[in-house]
Amino acid sequence: MKRTLVFLFIVISIIALGETYLRNPLDIPLEITGYFGEYRQYKSQDNPAHFHKGMDLSTAGKTGAEVLSPANSYVASLVVNDPVYGTRLTLVLPGVRDYFNNENGIKVIFAHLESVGDLTTEAGRKLNVIYRKLLSEFGTNYVEARFHPDEIAFKTGDTVAYSGDTGGVAPHLHVEIRDISEKVLLNPGLYFNFPKKSTEIQIIAIKAGGKEYKFDGKTVEMTSYSPLAVRARVLSRHYISPKKISLWIEGKLVYQIDFENYFFIDETTKVNEVYMNSTPSDYWFKLRSSENLSMITVNNWNEEDLSSPKTAKIVVEDHWGNTLEKTFNIVMRR
Ligand SMILES: [Zn+2]
Structure with a gap:
């Protein structure tokens, strides 16, 4: 039975x-x-x-x-x-x-x-x-x-x-x-079945403390008053934005953006909470926010202690579930 x-x-x-x-x-x-x-x-x-x-x-x-x-x-x-x-x-x-x-x-x-x-x-x-x-x-x-x-x-x-x-x-x-x-x-x-694609995911740079880092082993030095952001995109036939961006610190998921849904009236124009200096084909995603937006699905920043350098990882995922990750060290400068 x-x-x-x-x-x-x-x-x-x-x-x-x-x-x-x-x-x-x-x-x-x-x-x-x-x-x-x-x-x-x-x-x-x-x-x-x-x-x-x-x-x-x-x-x-x-x-x-x-x-x-x-x-x-x-x-x-x-x-x-x-x-x-x-x-x-x-x-x-x-x-x-x-x-x-x-x-x-x-x-x-x-x-x-x-x-x-x-x-x-x-x-x-x-x-x-x-x-x-x-x-x-x-x-x-x-x-x-x-x-x-x-x-x-x-x-x-x-x-x-x-x-x-x-x-x-x-x-x-x-x-x-x-x-x-x-x-x-x-x-x-x-709702629509977009045929599985092989894409090229690009994680180009990190911006922190007003400086750009290119994953060359240098420790990313962030400050509490300037944005932390990652430049990432997906090359399909055109450049499109990723579906999901995750920031991990010491093996813990600290921040995540995931474009599943959002509120039409309240959120459509709150674009500067998620993006920085972007164009329709080139995107800088902010990795910190004090706003509660639908696409910011994880925001655990206040629990982090970055007084000494920590290992971090950014994972970018496209619509089809393809991923790319980059690791680096990160520290907070006061
Ligand atoms: Zn359109």
Whole structure:
């Protein structure tokens, strides 16, 4: 009996795991060109420096790629002329698990779109008519159209939009996952299966006490009043930010940044608590903070005694679980 239960449990978990990932919203293999939580610099008052709110997916350098519904969905809203997102479509996926609140239903946002809706389904035609109406009636003004859950429903794989290039860099599809109430942004890597990649993780330097150290055996001398930071990145086809950075001192995990999720309203622009002098493709991660942010998952600094040099280790992990570590000695100068 027990064995049968265990067996059943395994079968059920395998089925559940099989359903974890959403359908690829593109017809080409998924490739990340911009990571969740990555540094985005100030562009305008409407678009201040912020953590990247979603994942950027390659559209092979082109616009006009079909964007497909990643599960059964209905349209929640359509925005045109957003200063940050351009044309943005928000879908509700009612049957998909929200891992943050542990309930069913998430929102998926597609942005920088070239057009919305298509002619192959009734829902697509209806959406396309509304999209064109918004453009003709409101010109270049920002407009948001909201929909009742019964209005426009799509099935998994239906075309919902076409990708564009208003993202400020090469054409790509920006995809974002939010909880239903849009309080939390979740790492889209929890929902989409990005094929395993061999990447080159780089840990380039440490900054402490206003000086840069390159892992050449010199003891890192930090001070309590200047930042401690590490310059690290992941070379995929482009540079993207790591998922996780951990600082260990004397075998104890002292500090960790992990981009799993964060609060949309409260945390999106608190980027200077995590990053220092960064660009969208080159990142300095601060390794100390007094702020309580979702992506700072371990912060045990006050328990450290660095009056004499201690051994330390930085571990950087990419989205696929590949890691690189660098060791050094660290001391606090007063
Ligand atoms: Zn993006």
